[in-house]
Amino acid sequence: MPNMGEGRGCLGAVEVGKSRRNSGSSRLASIAMSARAPPRESPKAETFSSAEREDNTGKEATPHRPCARPHWKDEQMTDTDTTPKEIRSWLGIPYATAERFCRPTLLPFNSDLPYDQKGPAPMQAGDTSWLEADNGLSEDCLNLNVWAPEDVGDKPLPVIVYIYGGGFELGANTQTTSNASGLAATGRAIGISLNYRLGPFGWLSLSQFGGAFSNATNLGLQDIITALRWVQENIARFGGDPQNVTVTGHSAGAFCALGLLAAPSADGLYHHLAAFSGMASRLVPAWGAEERAWTLLTELGIEDDPERLLNIDAKLLAETMSKTQLADPGARHGIDNTVIAIVDDRAQPNGIILDHPMRILESGRHRDIDILLSSTTHETDWWVLHKTKDFDPGSISDLIKEFATRNRIPRSRAHAIVATYDVGGRTPVQVRGALLTDYSFTLPQVRAALAHAAAGGNAYLLTVGAVEGAHAVHGTEMYGIVGQQRPGQSNEQALRDAFVRDALLDFAAGNHDQLWKAVTTEPTSHGIGNLPYDPTAHAAEVLRTFAGIERT
Numbered sequence: 001m002p003n004m005g006e007g008r009g010c011l012g013a014v015e016v017g018k019s020r021r022n023s024g025s026s027r028l029a030s031i032a033m034s035a036r037a038p039p040r041e042s043p044k045a046e047t048f049s050s051a052e053r054e055d056n057t058g059k060e061a062t063p064h065r066p067c068a069r070p071h072w073k074d075e076q077m078t079d080t081d082t083t084p085k086e087i088r089s090w091l092g093i094p095y096a097t098a099e100r101f102c103r104p105t106l107l108p109f110n111s112d113l114p115y116d117q118k119g120p121a122p123m124q125a126g127d128t129s130w131l132e133a134d135n136g137l138s139e140d141c142l143n144l145n146v147w148a149p150e151d152v153g154d155k156p157l158p159v160i161v162y163i164y165g166g167g168f169e170l171g172a173n174t175q176t177t178s179n180a181s182g183l184a185a186t187g188r189a190i191g192i193s194l195n196y197r198l199g200p201f202g203w204l205s206l207s208q209f210g211g212a213f214s215n216a217t218n219l220g221l222q223d224i225i226t227a228l229r230w231v232q233e234n235i236a237r238f239g240g241d242p243q244n245v246t247v248t249g250h251s252a253g254a255f256c257a258l259g260l261l262a263a264p265s266a267d268g269l270y271h272h273l274a275a276f277s278g279m280a281s282r283l284v285p286a287w288g289a290e291e292r293a294w295t296l297l298t299e300l301g302i303e304d305d306p307e308r309l310l311n312i313d314a315k316l317l318a319e320t321m322s323k324t325q326l327a328d329p330g331a332r333h334g335i336d337n338t339v340i341a342i343v344d345d346r347a348q349p350n351g352i353i354l355d356h357p358m359r360i361l362e363s364g365r366h367r368d369i370d371i372l373l374s375s376t377t378h379e380t381d382w383w384v385l386h387k388t389k390d391f392d393p394g395s396i397s398d399l400i401k402e403f404a405t406r407n408r409i410p411r412s413r414a415h416a417i418v419a420t421y422d423v424g425g426r427t428p429v430q431v432r433g434a435l436l437t438d439y440s441f442t443l444p445q446v447r448a449a450l451a452h453a454a455a456g457g458n459a460y461l462l463t464v465g466a467v468e469g470a471h472a473v474h475g476t477e478m479y480g481i482v483g484q485q486r487p488g489q490s491n492e493q494a495l496r497d498a499f500v501r502d503a504l505l506d507f508a509a510g511n512h513d514q515l516w517k518a519v520t521t522e523p524t525s526h527g528i529g530n531l532p533y534d535p536t537a538h539a540a541e542v543l544r545t546f547a548g549i550e551r552t
Contacts (some may be wrong), residue, residue: 048053085187086150090238092135094118094158095194095230096142096223101206102308103215104142104226109234119143121172122198132172139201139257139314142225144194147184152239152300154512156429158508159240161192161231162482163224165251165278165475167332168201168340169322177250179368182483188505190240193232196223196256200321201314205289207349209306218346218352221263223254231498246272250343250478254278258448259342261360261369262353274372276476277379277483278358279444281551287350287404288338295324300514328390330432334406335387335550361448363454371452373445374462374500374505377532380440382473392429396422399432407439409549419546434443438542439528444551446539447520457511459519461539462503466528467492472529479534496529 093115096104109110121133122141131137164171164178172178173193178205180191196202202220206213218393221515232242247270249257254275259265261273261280285290297303298318301310314513332339345351360366383391393399398420404414421434449459466472468490479486481504489497506514514525523539 001447026067027225042434083401084185087181087184088148088150089181090115090146092117092145094119094143096226097140098142098223098463099196100201101213101219102216102220106226114203118145118174121495122195123175123201123318124170124198125318126170131172131175133172139254141175141195142223142226144192144230145180146238147181147191148238149184149187150515156192156236156241157188157239158242159190159192159231159235159242159245160504160508161194161228161245161247163194163196163247163249163253163256164255165249166198168203168220168252169325171198171252173266176484177478177482179484181480182501183505185483186505189508190235190238192484194224194227195218196227199318199340204296204321205286205293205345205348206306206309207345208290210255210349212307214312215350217292217341217350219349221256221259221342225260225263225266225269228266228313231333231505232269233521243271244508244510245275248274248481249278250276251278251474255282255342258357261366262355262357264354265352270369272370272508274374274507275335276374276477277441279373279441280361280448281444282333282339282341282425283344284339284341285344288336288468289343289345291338292340296321299324301305308341330402330406330436333436335408336406357446358444361451361454364457367452367455367457370458370507370510370522371449372460372462373449375445376472376474377466378433378472379437379474381433381437381471382475384429385473388429391432393432395430396428396431399428399435403435405538407457413549417545439546439551442539442542446523446543447551450523453521454517460507460515461519461525461535462521463525463527463531463535464496464500465527467496467529467530469493499528510550
């Protein structure tokens with residue numbers, strides 16, 4: 001997604017080392033190219049080497065570079081080159097169809113089609129050149145990509161489904177940072193990236209109007225659930241295990257992954273959740289969702305005739321929604337927000353949410369689902385660095401007032417919390433960046449991990465720090481999640497991002513002994529990169545700072 005601090009780059013070749021990790025040391029095992037087994041009957045696909053392939057625009061791929069597990073301070077590492085597996089790809093598979101503001105309808109898989117081109121990206125506002133959307137944008141965007149090793153072996157592989165972020169308004173499965181071929185090229189998993197509807201098409205709440213809009217609630221999440229149904233019905237033919245599906249995502253994609261916990265229609269469709277820079281929080285209240293709809297209708301001048309939304313030009317609709325959205329992360333993450341995101345639609349007509357995701361975790365309803373929660377040390381500093389004027393509160397007193405009113409916190413308590421971050425000569429904009437990083441990301445992730453562990457579930461916390469050439473801001477690890485490499489990355493970033501990739505692969509495979517210590521009654525967090533603090537101690541301090549403060 002744009003505006004998140006990381007380069008977009010071209011689709012590059014992927015190094016695919018397999019690492020094992022334990023508490024004090026690491027070792028790398030080379031993955032030798034396996035001799036090809038006799039091909040099984042499978043869908044048509046394009047076959048190419050991940051070290052030699054070109055992207056779908058025909059541009060030459062980024063040169064192959066070795067990756068290895070990151071090592072910091074006391075850890076030792078043997079830097080062993082690895083060989084990528086050959087992979088097969090199926091691009092732009094339609095998994096569902098949907099009319100505007102209607103529920104998606106699952107589609108069968110047609111094995112006779114070549115699937116050698118990306119599908120259209122979701123309709124969205126603004127400059128979309130960064131999406132690498134070779135076949136344009138469309139409302140008819142419900143397609144997914146599948147990548148599998150050429151030789152999947154005799155045992156079904158874990159399946160990893162990636163959901164892109166972008167504030168519920170931007171993104172696509174066409175972009176490099178959605179290209180899960182890097183996971184498949186390790187030979188350890190089937191990689192999938194899916195599209196879901198964005199902006200007004202996926203997240204505008206209209207079910208209160210009934211009629212043609214009766215099912216228009218959390219449509220983007222309904223798209224994702226339908227894609228997971230497709231995976232259950234079809235992934236075995238690609239060599240994947242439908243009984244071992246990990247859903248992962250970044251930012252809005254991570255919110256959606258965790259939102260599945262609260263949607264009964266998603267039960268049984270996934271087995272592990274890995275959320276990067278997204279939390280079991282930030283549901284838009286129903287009143288806020290309705291206000292968002294009225295704001296859009298008013299801007300379009302059709303508040304007296306909502307059904308005109310059915311025929312308004314798609315690009316105009318997306319642009320109008322974008323223009324009326326609040327881009328400030330402080331507003332987006334407050335309790336009283338009217339942005340677009342997953343809506344708490346329990347009381348809305350045809351709602352799909354059972355309860356708040358945090359309440360679901362506390363209940364133990366999904367204690368059987370393993371959860372990995374990851375955030376960076378300076379999430380909101382992207383806006384500090386790149387949108388300073390817009391993000392600057394002006395003064396500490398203004399920040400205290402804003403933080404109190406947006407989050408229903410007594411002014412005296414807000415003053416004390418802000419004072420915790422008003423240290424070390426920070427400017428007001430820097431104080432706001434540190435405050436919102438912890439309040440919006442660290443706090444809800446730590447609380448979620450502790451709640452899941454207390455209910456009997458497995459929960460892992462990961463803290464991502466800076467490396468040479470890559471600040472630890474929102475989006476810094478997106479390449480690693482899907483096993484890609486950022487063009488021009490430093491060796492430190494290659495090591496860090498390979499750790500993220502391999503941790504996700506071990507998590508998906510259920511190799512818990514290769515991960516770090518799980519959360520129990522303490523917020524144990526594993527840190528990678530150059531960290532400004534001990535991540536476990538910092539998590540505990542954040543809990544103390546915000547004790548008694550509700551974070552929805």
